[in-house]
Amino acid sequence: MKTRRRxxxxxxxxxxxxxxxxCVLLHILSFLSAKESVQTCVLSTRWKNLWKYxxxxxxxxxxxxxxxxxxxxxxxxxxxxxxxxxxxxxLHFHRHGIVQPHLLQRIIKYAxxxxxxxxxxxxxxxxxxxxxxxxxxxxxxxxTLYVEQPGIFPxxxxxxxxxxxxxxxxxTLSFFNFRGGAEPFLACPKLxxxxxxxxxxxxxxxxxxxxxxxxxxxxxxxxxxxxxxSLCTPSLCSFTFRGNPVQKxxxxxxxxxxxxxxxxxxxxxxxxxxxxxxxxxWLQEVATIKSLTxxxxxxHILSLARDILKVEFPFxxxxxxxxxxKKWSRNSFIPDGIVKYLLRKSPLAEFEFIDHSREGxxxx
Amino acid sequence: MAAEKSSIKIITLIAAxxxxxxxxxxxxxxxxxxxxxxxxxxxxxxxxxxxxVFGNDLAMIIEYCKKHASEExxxxxxxxxxxxxxxxxxxxxxxxxxxAASYLNMESFLQFMxxxxxxxxxxxSVEFVRDYFQIESDFTPEEEAELRKENExxxx
Numbered sequence: 342m343k344t345r346r347r348x349x350x351x352x353x354x355x356x357x358x359x360x361x362x363x364c365v366l367l368h369i370l371s372f373l374s375a376k377e378s379v380q381t382c383v384l385s386t387r388w389k390n391l392w393k394y395x396x397x398x399x400x401x402x403x404x405x406x407x408x409x410x411x412x413x414x415x416x417x418x419x420x421x422x423x424x425x426x427x428x429x430x431x432l433h434f435h436r437h438g439i440v441q442p443h444l445l446q447r448i449i450k451y452a453x454x455x456x457x458x459x460x461x462x463x464x465x466x467x468x469x470x471x472x473x474x475x476x477x478x479x480x481x482x483x484x485t486l487y488v489e490q491p492g493i494f495p496x497x498x499x500x501x502x503x504x505x506x507x508x509x510x511x512x513t514l515s516f517f518n519f520r521g522g523a524e525p526f527l528a529c530p531k532l533x534x535x536x537x538x539x540x541x542x543x544x545x546x547x548x549x550x551x552x553x554x555x556x557x558x559x560x561x562x563x564x565x566x567x568x569x570x571s572l573c574t575p576s577l578c579s580f581t582f583r584g585n586p587v588q589k590x591x592x593x594x595x596x597x598x599x600x601x602x603x604x605x606x607x608x609x610x611x612x613x614x615x616x617x618x619x620x621x622x623w624l625q626e627v628a629t630i631k632s633l634t635x636x637x638x639x640x641h642i643l644s645l646a647r648d649i650l651k652v653e654f655p656f657x658x659x660x661x662x663x664x665x666x667k668k669w670s671r672n673s674f675i676p677d678g679i680v681k682y683l684l685r686k687s688p689l690a691e692f693e694f695i696d697h698s699r700e701g702x703x704x705x
Numbered sequence: 706m707a708a709e710k711s712s713i714k715i716i717t718l719i720a721a722x723x724x725x726x727x728x729x730x731x732x733x734x735x736x737x738x739x740x741x742x743x744x745x746x747x748x749x750x751x752x753x754x755x756x757x758v759f760g761n762d763l764a765m766i767i768e769y770c771k772k773h774a775s776e777e778x779x780x781x782x783x784x785x786x787x788x789x790x791x792x793x794x795x796x797x798x799x800x801x802x803x804x805a806a807s808y809l810n811m812e813s814f815l816q817f818m819x820x821x822x823x824x825x826x827x828x829x830s831v832e833f834v835r836d837y838f839q840i841e842s843d844f845t846p847e848e849e850a851e852l853r854k855e856n857e858x859x860x861x
Contacts, residue, residue, distance in 0.1 A: 358800060358838050365807050368815060372823030379859035380831055383852050384840050411861045418858045 371397035375419055376405045393423045396430040403437045413444055420451050429455035435463040439491050442470040449475050461485040468498045477505040485513040497541060503528050515539055521546025540568060547571045564608045575599060586619040590626050600627045606636035617646035628655040634664040637675055644676035660687035667696045717752040724760030732770045737810035758805045766805060769814060791821045
């Protein structure tokens with residue numbers, strides 16, 4: 342080893358990094374793709390085998406790999422060569438193009454056998470190819486699942502499973518069809534956060550979201566696809582919704598008084614009168630909220646409901662914060678008087694207009 | 706134990722260059738190295754020397770801890786703060802703060818710095834990463850070529 346000056350200049354950075362324990366370097370590598378992590382093997386002797394102890398694997402075919410064959414080979418190699426006594430804490434797996442069933446099964450079976458805690462899977466395949474152990478993974482705490490059904494056009498996958506994941510606290514499901522009347526989250530006794538994005542329910546029926554532990558629910562759907570759902574969620578505290586409300590939030594015997602934060606963006610649908618009445622119905626159901634964040638479009642619909650339909654709004658006795666969010670709406674114009682009217686209905690509330698232009702990417 | 710902790714009003718942190726910082730107990734909760742030191746003591750005021758952390762860095766770490774410990778700040782405000790916090794740092798600052806986070810045993814700040822450093826080396830060549838960390842390779846060119854060949858599957 343060469344001797345180096347040890348004073349407070351750039352040379353010292355080198356020593357400082359060298360002095361850090363391997364676990365800190367692994368922290369850095371955990372934020373990189375698995376391919377980049379393995380490539381650090383040529384940096385120096387210290388880094389030669391470090392990648393084998395990565396607790397996080399980010400396996401993404403694009404843009405890291407020139408060919409899908411190269412990606413498949415990479416996945417197969419890293420699974421064989423990594424240190425199997427190091428638990429695989431987090432797996433991100435995103436493959437473009439139809440995934441081979443054997444590859445999918447191998448990676449998922451491996452992750453489950455390694456007591457994986459967080460998984461983010463985005464694949465193009467028949468969900469039947471997922472190994473059964475996946476749906477009853479005992480260690481998983483966080484799951485993001487996006488499965489596209491192969492076909493000429495992208496098709497939603499039928500989610501006909503009941504997840505049996507006792508440790509799961511956070512779940513994101515994108516691009517699925519649920520069976521009418523299904524209650525898919527009953528066997529997740531610890532579920533706290535649920536995000537349902539761009540999903541549909543078959544036969545114009547309800548999706549039942551029943552969970553005694555759920556505190557945070559987000560539902561996003563596109564204007565052309567109205568999802569029917571019914572909540573039985575006595576602990577729900579925060580509810581975020583983007584789409585068109587089509588019916589009451591919950592059925593007769595349940596109540597939603599636990600909801601404190603409502604964040605809502607309703608688009609101007611084809612049937613404005615119906616949409617606005619359902620929206621008002623929602624506000625009746627959650628009238629004890631503390632915080633309401635609405636898009637300017639939603640405010641527009643509420644304004645029309647007041648002026649044209651002459652409906653009386655509920656009294657928001659606990660509302661402390663009323664925010665109008667511009668970032669989800671193209672049209673940021675706020676109709677005259679509606680804010681004042683809402684504030685009259687909520688004597689404790691403070692009003693704020695938020696405009697996160699930096700976060701504008703979320704808008705559509 | 707809870708009673709002992711609550712009796713401490715102010716904690717004095719002394720950086721490597723002698724600069725002194727007085728902070729509330731909740732600010733150092735994230736610094737496990739400092740916290741375990743406090744837990745062992747039974748007195749009202751505590752003064753802790755941190756010979757491995759410079760004053761400028763400690764000031765930044767305390768600023769970060771204050772923001773994140775605040776219950777009044779919204780999630781969005783904290784994210785905005787994080788964004789600006791990283792933006793104003795140079796590479797050297799990030800590496801020094803990572804070092805400090807490791808020494809102070811700060812879990813979430815360490816993650817935060819690791820992520821900021823990862824963002825700098827992401828999508829960069831091996832040569833760039835070597836240069837960035839100022840790693841002097843101890844491989845001969847032949848050994849490196851051999852390694853690249855052995856792990857060819859990761860270099861395609």
